[in-house]
Amino acid sequence: MSTLSERILGGPAGTYVDRTVDRAFAHDGTGVLAMEAFRKMGVAQPARPETVSIIYDHLAPANTSQTATLQKELREFSAAAGFTLTDVGGGICHQLMSEGRVLPGEVVVGADSHSCTTGAFGAFSTGVGATDMAAIWAEGSTWFRVPETINIELTGRLPAWCEAKDIVLTVTGQIGMDGGTYRALEYTGDGAAALSMAGRLTLCNMAVECGAKTGLFYADKTTQEYLAQYGHSVERQEPEDTTYCRELSVDLADMEPVISVPHRVDTVAPVTDYTGTPLDQVFVGTCTNGRYEDLERFAGIVRGGEVACRTIVVPASRAIMQQAAETGILAEIIAAGCMVGPPGCGPCLGMHMGVLGEGETALSTANRNFKNRMGVGAEYYLGSVATAAASALKGEITSPEGAL
């Protein structure tokens, strides 16, 4: 009996396997280095260009002539190689891969650490660096060490003021930043089954924050219905009676809104412990929490009000932004005084617009609060969309309990 990772990779935990990569992707940051490595390898043509996506999200649109030139170079390389390129404005690579490009049972490798996101579809989805990506372009396959698996059983129902982000921050606090190293996380239980696809993507996205190779959900009815929107008919996956290296049980009914305190993702505390902390900026977006469901939840709280601090909202993809425009929630977000940025990573990794100044404090729906990441000398807390919305309205850290 096997874990889902063992089943997909085709070997028991601890063994090394070579696997064809069903989908490979890189962004404008790692793609440039992968291009350099690929050229140095002296390979004439990629093995399976039809499986490769290049998605511009890190510096989208380009912020300097220097990055624009690098993007131009990668654009030309990608066209010559026969890769599928999504240019600036399309959105974040993990979100675009989630919009019908990843199917259950596939082996998916992205040149970005949050490539674990699409494990939410029951795929084995993980991140590598640029040179590994170049070798995947060259060969169409790569090696894996089959991971041991931590099972996280979610039971019960979330309180209305909590969301997937509170679950994943709580779990990261319990496991710790290195508790999942070399391992995979499998989410099971009735609480997992009740989560939307957006919620599952949020959970899997942050698997790497405790060092895990990937996070996985078994494909079920929710997965089938979601992928049907993109024209895919997929099989369900059933868990087997297997041995996990560690088992955690989380009762969602006990959940409360939490935040990660600077500068460690695993320093997790109830939002109420930090109530009243003044904020210079709130940022809503990223591959963790920039989906339509997130924007809808945010709009539901700020609707008719006015934000009391600088608030930047960045939809994770063009499709999300368009949907939000069509349903009117984007107008509500703008009317509440928020600034809306172009689909992409936004200020998350401190490379693009919206970064923080020295001594500033922010609350972000992103996945990392490492020192200096979103701005040199700044401090930032990580929280849910509802916590971000309630906090934006007050200009200070505020629990969403009662706001909904």
Place this chain on the structure above:
Amino acid sequence: MTLSGPAVCLGKDIDTDLVIAGRYLRTKDTSVWAEHVFEDLDPTLASQLKGTVIVAGNNMGCGSSREQAPVAIREAGAIAVIAPSFARIFFRNAINVGLPVIECDGLTCEDGSTVTISLEDGWVEADGARHPIRPLSGRMQDILAAGGLVPYWRNK
């Protein structure tokens, strides 16, 4: 082959943003990364790494997949990185760019004291004590011996 150099002791959970900050990634110029390596941890470190062995705590290189992190360490002149555990992407990246990374428990680190490593025989020596290292897979040894994944691929 043995490697030997003075130790530079770092803490645990050193993330890749601390190794090389995002603001220095808008280039292909490796000397920029070498110049700013570990800047947000200790701005004086970059100039002191030549010939050293970095001895870190658990979960070295956690966070992003940026390969600029091990490249920055290598280009700044460090000859190896030792830690009880590494973040897996950093570990793979380091081997792929030809930077020896060694998993080894129980090392007591003292800044400047000599650390000697034998990859073939599988040990690290520090403060007069010899510690076994966790062996790399055969393929990873081959990639490292070739000087990284690009030369390994070219020789294939």
